[in-house]
Amino acid sequence: MDNAKPQLMDRPKAEAKHAASETSGAALVSALDELLGVQADVALDAVPVPHRRVERWKYTPVAAWWKDVLASEVQTVAAAGCEANPVPGLDAYRLVFVNGTFDAAASDLPVHTGVMCMPVSQRGDAPLQSADAFSPEESDWFAGLNGRYSQEGLYLRVAQGVELDRPILIHHHTCGAGVFNVLRHDIALGLNASVKIVQWSTAAAEADGAVNVLTRADVGEGARLHIDKVQDEEGTVRHIAFEDIRQGKASQVEVHTITVRGAWVRNDLAFRINGQGAHAELNGAFLPGEGEFVDNHTTVDHRVPHCTSSENYKGILYGKSTGVFNGKVFVRPDAQQTNAYQQNANILASDMASMNAKPELEIYADDVKCSHGCTVGQFDSDALFYARSRGVGLEAAKAMLVHAFIGDVLKGLAVTEVRLEVEHRLAEKHGWDVWSDHLNDDA
Amino acid sequence: MLKINELKASVEEAAILKGLNLTINPGEVHAIMGPNGSGKSTLASVLAGREEYEVEGGSVDFNGADLLDMDATERARAGLFLAFQYPVEIPGVSNINFMRAAVNGKREHEGLEPIKGKAFLDMVKKKAQLVELDGRLRNRSVNEGFSGGEKKRNEIFQMAMLEPELAILDETDSGLDIDALRIVSDGVNAMRSPERSFLVITHYQRLLEYIVPDFVHVLVDGRIVRSGGKELALELEEKGYDWIKEDIVA
Numbered sequence A: 001m002d003n004a005k006p007q008l009m010d011r012p013k014a015e016a017k018h019a020a021s022e023t024s025g026a027a028l029v030s031a032l033d034e035l036l037g038v039q040a041d042v043a044l045d046a047v048p049v050p051h052r053r054v055e056r057w058k059y060t061p062v063a064a065w066w067k068d069v070l071a072s073e074v075q076t077v078a079a080a081g082c083e084a085n086p087v088p089g090l091d092a093y094r095l096v097f098v099n100g101t102f103d104a105a106a107s108d109l110p111v112h113t114g115v116m117c118m119p120v121s122q123r124g125d126a127p128l129q130s131a132d133a134f135s136p137e138e139s140d141w142f143a144g145l146n147g148r149y150s151q152e153g154l155y156l157r158v159a160q161g162v163e164l165d166r167p168i169l170i171h172h173h174t175c176g177a178g179v180f181n182v183l184r185h186d187i188a189l190g191l192n193a194s195v196k197i198v199q200w201s202t203a204a205a206e207a208d209g210a211v212n213v214l215t216r217a218d219v220g221e222g223a224r225l226h227i228d229k230v231q232d233e234e235g236t237v238r239h240i241a242f243e244d245i246r247q248g249k250a251s252q253v254e255v256h257t258i259t260v261r262g263a264w265v266r267n268d269l270a271f272r273i274n275g276q277g278a279h280a281e282l283n284g285a286f287l288p289g290e291g292e293f294v295d296n297h298t299t300v301d302h303r304v305p306h307c308t309s310s311e312n313y314k315g316i317l318y319g320k321s322t323g324v325f326n327g328k329v330f331v332r333p334d335a336q337q338t339n340a341y342q343q344n345a346n347i348l349a350s351d352m353a354s355m356n357a358k359p360e361l362e363i364y365a366d367d368v369k370c371s372h373g374c375t376v377g378q379f380d381s382d383a384l385f386y387a388r389s390r391g392v393g394l395e396a397a398k399a400m401l402v403h404a405f406i407g408d409v410l411k412g413l414a415v416t417e418v419r420l421e422v423e424h425r426l427a428e429k430h431g432w433d434v435w436s437d438h439l440n441d442d443a
Numbered sequence B: 001m002l003k004i005n006e007l008k009a010s011v012e013e014a015a016i017l018k019g020l021n022l023t024i025n026p027g028e029v030h031a032i033m034g035p036n037g038s039g040k041s042t043l044a045s046v047l048a049g050r051e052e053y054e055v056e057g058g059s060v061d062f063n064g065a066d067l068l069d070m071d072a073t074e075r076a077r078a079g080l081f082l083a084f085q086y087p088v089e090i091p092g093v094s095n096i097n098f099m100r101a102a103v104n105g106k107r108e109h110e111g112l113e114p115i116k117g118k119a120f121l122d123m124v125k126k127k128a129q130l131v132e133l134d135g136r137l138r139n140r141s142v143n144e145g146f147s148g149g150e151k152k153r154n155e156i157f158q159m160a161m162l163e164p165e166l167a168i169l170d171e172t173d174s175g176l177d178i179d180a181l182r183i184v185s186d187g188v189n190a191m192r193s194p195e196r197s198f199l200v201i202t203h204y205q206r207l208l209e210y211i212v213p214d215f216v217h218v219l220v221d222g223r224i225v226r227s228g229g230k231e232l233a234l235e236l237e238e239k240g241y242d243w244i245k246e247d248i249v250a
């Protein structure tokens, strides 16, 4: 064990020993190495294979398929069947990645002073940020997989004081069978720089395989990074995403994660707040339908004094769906005057749906304000009856309550067009026709 | 318009309505009075289709249709309206969007297109004037943070928007000061017509000075024990409910 590393943040590395004995993927790994021509600089063996005995995977069974990922055929399909622009009316720079390959024809890169924005493969000699002891690659097998195999993604550097004039839309699309879609986005913002990013994931109806996206961002002093992250994937792809975020002094980072659709989705956000006066905001809404699985794991690590974090996740679970929320907040001994808020509220819209929610606050400083709340309930029957007694149909009444319930999360999205499109897609998925009307009024 | 025959209903296994009969013809205003806990709100909820209430027997005919066979939405769309004793707060749903969903629900039932924005807003303006509903309340969440009086006015505003054939007002007078009582009553009276009927539930006679009923019924222990004209309300006010109760026992 590395003694320099505080025990506090130790993720399940300690569990590696017993879990590693489950590993029989070594042969598969080397086969994939050969296929991709990868030099094995990230040692997957050091990290526990996801297993239910590992706390982080307790409610998220992967035993049945984790090896499939290694057996994928790696495809590099050109932009076949990719939606032209998933967000109508959005005026944005665009980077389109189809099955992990950059689609230059479909992309539109900024030409902007002080901004380096391109696919990783075109960055030349410019260095990538490396993972450190706290990066997810060090503790999570899937992140390790990303570290070993990702070769493409967004490379973004924004110089001091530069505010990008339009959002950057990163569109991940997956199509075909047995796909292994691995991407790593590498972002660094200089002093007082500012950028909005939209990460939009789609998959074709026949798609299956894995999507594995890691976003690493170093947000400098006074810089602002807003990420609207939307997952709307058809097919049976399993989507796993990591955010490895390091915040400098007085920086502001917001990540809004909306899961519209997805057979199996795991989001794993880790914020390290390294500079005083910084603010982190993590919001999410997930509305899994029949058979879908959505897992949101978050970690906010307050390491220095005078910072704030605010977290608001809302889930509505339909049919036989499953949700997981795990929110870790660490307040280290030095992080006095921290103000950390966490809220996770869930509605089970069906008797068959289930939700596993767990807030985990570890507070080692005494002069802090930390609050958290976690609820799992049903639709408010008084409100439903009231609406129905006015002639509103049961489904429309529920849709109205849904909108009210996740409205604060949707309003937090950084880009208006993204919010409108998310609302449109949710309404389409769930068959709500009252929605679009409602929304325009609020705007 | 409404014919209730031997209606029996229970909630959580407790029998509340124990064979209730009542007939309301078009244009009539009926008042139901009775002591607390006698089952007045239960009757209102059962008629409006609240599912927690179990109908154990009897029948309710509404304009030739079996009311008990419809769900709450269908009853509302068929022209039944309930002004709640305790209006429900719905945080995050604006009053105006709530009403638009309601109006469009009714229009859908009638085979009409959803109402156009301008026509809807004009209608809101007109109906809000009827009960002097503060314009700001329209954009606030349904009943959230409304005063008691504002909630009751909002109920009457909603009634005016939906133009029901039969309106049940459950203790609309409770929590109203005298000015609000007059405003609410004027709103109701403005809506009286030969085609529209009202069932006014109240504990006190005071409301009936403003909304003058054609018939007054006294509900005790789940049954109507006495019916009469508007003078029955005055008699009740004078002698109290105990008088009726003693009268029944005797």
Ligand SMILES: Nc1ncnc2c1ncn2[C@@H]1O[C@H](COP(=O)(O)OP(=O)(O)O)[C@@H](O)[C@H]1O
Residues within 6 Å of the ligand: B011, B012, B016, B034, B035, B036, B037, B038, B039, B040, B041, B042, B043, B052
């Ligand atoms: N939802 C309910 N659950 C349990 N008991 C109820 C419920 N609603 C009404 N009751 C009971 O039914 C009886 C009649 O109540 P209610 O109809 O509200 O009377 P009123 O409106 O005449 O004051 C009371 O004894 C009350 O406690």
Ligand SMILES: [Mg+2]
Residues within 6 Å of the ligand: B040, B041, B042, B085, B170, B171
């Ligand atoms: Mg009552």
